[in-house]
Amino acid sequence: MCRIVKEKFPNSEEDLETKVKTSYVQKEKQIIGKHIYGNLYGCDASFISNESALKNLVIEAAKAAKMTVWDTKAWKFGGVKGGVSALALILESHIAIHTWNEFRYATVDVFTCGDKSDPMLAFDYIVSRLKPKHVTKHFADRSSE
Amino acid sequence: MCRIVKEKFPNSEEDLETKVKTSYVQKEKQIIGKHIYGNLYGCDASFISNESALKNLVIEAAKAAKMTVWDTKAWKFGGVKGGVSALALILESHIAIHTWNEFRYATVDVFTCGDKSDPMLAFDYIVSRLKPKHVTKHFADRSSE
Numbered sequence: 001m002c003r004i005v006k007e008k009f010p011n012s013e014e015d016l017e018t019k020v021k022t023s024y025v026q027k028e029k030q031i032i033g034k035h036i037y038g039n040l041y042g043c044d045a046s047f048i049s050n051e052s053a054l055k056n057l058v059i060e061a062a063k064a065a066k067m068t069v070w071d072t073k074a075w076k077f078g079g080v081k082g083g084v085s086a087l088a089l090i091l092e093s094h095i096a097i098h099t100w101n102e103f104r105y106a107t108v109d110v111f112t113c114g115d116k117s118d119p120m121l122a123f124d125y126i127v128s129r130l131k132p133k134h135v136t137k138h139f140a141d142r143s144s145e
Numbered sequence: 146m147c148r149i150v151k152e153k154f155p156n157s158e159e160d161l162e163t164k165v166k167t168s169y170v171q172k173e174k175q176i177i178g179k180h181i182y183g184n185l186y187g188c189d190a191s192f193i194s195n196e197s198a199l200k201n202l203v204i205e206a207a208k209a210a211k212m213t214v215w216d217t218k219a220w221k222f223g224g225v226k227g228g229v230s231a232l233a234l235i236l237e238s239h240i241a242i243h244t245w246n247e248f249r250y251a252t253v254d255v256f257t258c259g260d261k262s263d264p265m266l267a268f269d270y271i272v273s274r275l276k277p278k279h280v281t282k283h284f285a286d287r288s289s290e
Contacts, residue, residue, distance in 0.1 A: 031226060031245050033252055037180070041290055075215065077237060081176060085237055092222060092230055092243050098258070100176050100237070105289040107178055109254070113243070140283065144250040145186055 033093075033111065033142025036119040040106040042133030048099035048106050051076045051084050057129055058088035058095045065122035067093065067112055095122060106130055111142065178238070178256065178287025181264040185251040187278030193244035193251050196221045196229050202274055203233035203240045210267035212238065212257055240267060251275055256287065 047053055055074035062069045067090045074086040083099040083106075092113040099106040108126050110119040127135055192198055200219035207214045212235045219231040228244040228251075237258040244251040253271050255264040272280055 029248075031248055031250055033184075033243075035182070037285065037287075039178075039287055039289070070220065071218065073216065073218075073234060075234070081237075083237060085234065085239070087232070087234060087239065089218060089220070089230065089232065092226075092228060092245070094230070094232065094241055094243075096239055096241075096256070098178075098237050098239075098256075100289065103174075103176055103289045105176055107256075107287045109256075111241070111243075111252075111254070138285065140182065142182075142184055142252045144184070144245065144248045 031113065031144040032115050033113055033144070034117075034119050035109065035111045035140040035142045036123040036137065037109045037140065038107070038123065038127075038135055038137040040108060040127060040130055040132035040135050041104070043099070043104050043106050043130040045101065045104055047130055048104065049076075049084065049101040051086075054084050054086040054097055054099065057126060058086045058097060060129075061095055061110070061122040061125045062088050062090060064125040065110065065112060065119055066117045067091075067095070067122065093117075097126065106132070176258065176289040177260050178258055178289070179262075179264050180254065180256045180285040180287045181268040181282065182254040182285065183252070183268065183272075183280055183282040185253060185272060185275055185277035185280050186249070188244070188249045188251050189274075189276040190246065190249055192275055193249065194221075194229065194246040196231075199229050199231040199242055199244065202271060203231045203242060205274075206240055206255070206267040206270045207233050207235060209270040210255065210257060210264055211262045212236075212240070212267065238262075242271065251277070 051074045071089040086097045088095040093111045096109040110122045112119040196219045216234040228246050231242045233240040238256045241254040255267040257264040
């Protein structure tokens with residue numbers, strides 16, 4: 001029943017942007033799902049441990065991508081591998097940030113639905129605020145057939 | 146600041162399973178993040194439009210993957226492109242299902258943290274219940290360095 005499909009990944013930042021922006025011709029009977037995800041290494045230590053700052057960040061990022069926020073949630077976790085999770089729940093999509101303080105590490109997922117919202121804008125906004133030393137960024141097509 | 150990294154995707158269902166299970170040697174000072182995501186085409190029409198059934202499904206899937214559920218949320222959306230979103234909020238990770246009734250289409254994300262939980266079990270459990278005609282399944286490494 002399950003078919004494994006290889007993603008075609010772009011080779012550069014520019015290619016990735018072009019792919020996200022131009023590879024979708026809106027079809028009347030299709031769901032356009034765009035998902036940008038990545039890992040942020042060497043983040044701003046004080047920001048990624050701040051629950052309310054991260055909750056605000058997902059709201060601001062959603063606005064940057066023209067997504068309508070339905071609800072937001074954030075939790076702080078203790079311990080050696082503690083950190084914060086912040087989620088923005090959007091109409092048929094979501095933004096998720098998970099952070100680990102001690103590791104100065106964060107993961108970011110921006111999933112948008114429809115052709116009007118641009119997940120890249122939200123992802124890049126989050127990166128600009130968390131100030132990682134480096135980032136991996138991927139695109140996944142989450143559209144219907 | 147941003148570095149684009151190509152994911153190496155496995156060629157078969159077996160390869161994907163092996164990759165998820167064996168490619169992680171737990172390091173004391175590392176966050177192990179495993180993310181399985183995919184698109185489900187031709188799902189069971191009555192199941193994917195049922196908000197409470199999908200909310201229960203994310204809870205059951207989390208149990209299947211030995212994830213501890215923190216909170217769950219589900220929303221039903223109307224209109225031509227209406228459907229349901231169901232999220233399980235886990236300790237530093239999440240499960241997200243988005244569905245579109247008319248399209249018999251669903252997307253599934255299972256993000257687990259730590260070496261004890263297995264996102265593949267949760268993903269496969271969800272697929273077994275939504276009964277899609279076919280599925281795309283991908284693995285993303287969300288670990289720290």
